[in-house]
Amino acid sequence: xxxxxxxxxxxxxxxxxxxxxxxxxxxxxxxxxxxxxxxxxxxxxxxxxxxxxxxxxxxxxxxxxxxxxxxxxxxxxxxxxxxxxxxxxxxxxxxxxxxxxxxxxxxxxxxxxxxxxxxxxxxxxxxxxxxxxxxxxxxxxxxxxxxxxxxxxxxxxxxxxxxxxxxxxxxxxxxxxxxxxxxxxxxxxxxxxxxxxxxxxxxxxxxxxxxx
Numbered sequence: 001x002x003x004x005x006x007x008x009x010x011x012x013x014x015x016x017x018x019x020x021x022x023x024x025x026x027x028x029x030x031x032x033x034x035x036x037x038x039x040x041x042x043x044x045x046x047x048x049x050x051x052x053x054x055x056x057x058x059x060x061x062x063x064x065x066x067x068x069x070x071x072x073x074x075x076x077x078x079x080x081x082x083x084x085x086x087x088x089x090x091x092x093x094x095x096x097x098x099x100x101x102x103x104x105x106x107x108x109x110x111x112x113x114x115x116x117x118x119x120x121x122x123x124x125x126x127x128x129x130x131x132x133x134x135x136x137x138x139x140x141x142x143x144x145x146x147x148x149x150x151x152x153x154x155x156x157x158x159x160x161x162x163x164x165x166x167x168x169x170x171x172x173x174x175x176x177x178x179x180x181x182x183x184x185x186x187x188x189x190x191x192x193x194x195x196x197x198x199x200x201x202x203x204x205x206x207x208x209x210x211x212x
Contacts, residue, residue: 052079054186055095057107061158061165062093066107067191075187076107078180085154085175090116091199093182094156100170107182108156108166109199112149114175119146120168152176 056073057066066074078095082088090110098104112118149155153172158164167173184194 051081052077052180052183054078060163061160062107062109063160063163065093065109065159065195066185067188072187074185076182077184077186079183080180082181083179085178088113088154088175088178088181089197091197093195094154094178095180095182096156096173097177097179098170099173099177105179106156106166108158108164110154111157111167111199112155112172114149114151114153116149116155117146118149118155118167147172154178 054075054077056075057068058073060068062068066076068074082092082094085094088094088110090113093107093109095105095107098106147155149172153174155167155172157166157168182195184192186192
């Protein structure tokens with residue numbers, strides 16, 4: 001026996017009723033989704049603030065360790081586990097709040113820690129020095145002195161010494177300004193790698209003395 005047929009007008013009426021009612025998500029599902037979004041946001045904030053993350057860099061002061069050829073800018077991986085200089089060693093690269101330029105950060109290599117002696121025998125150029133010649137005599141800001149890093153500070157310098165504005169210009173950096181440690185290069189992708197300590201002991205030079 002065939003099933004009873006539904007009259008066509010009645011079928012259209014049922015379809016109109018079904019489509020006219022808006023779909024309302026289940027309140028439990030919506031609540032669960034909001035909780036997941038909030039939890040994800042909190043986790044991301046804590047991770048970036050206290051663990052680490054990825055950031056781009058600008059400038060040529062750390063060439064060749066961090067290559068720079070304009071755009072796109074290189075991206076590094078950093079660790080916030082070294083905030084305020086915690087477990088930082090000579091040779092590490094740190095990101096710190098610039099001591100003289102409000103609102104700016106800088107990336108340099110640690111050359112000396114509290115109590116270390118640093119012999120400063122070179123200067124640093126700035127963008128305004130482009131095109132100047134050595135005989136002009138005013139671009140290098142050459143210093144020739146031994147400096148002992150005070151307590152609670154570190155001495156930093158760029159790997160590209162001629163084009164780095166660092167402790168030779170603004171003095172030692174308070175460890176309280178250290179935000180993180182650069183641990184790897186992520187981009188350019190073909191040059192990606194983990195950073196290694198870039199300094200080692202020299203023959204005949206004590207561990208507490210580094211010549212720049």
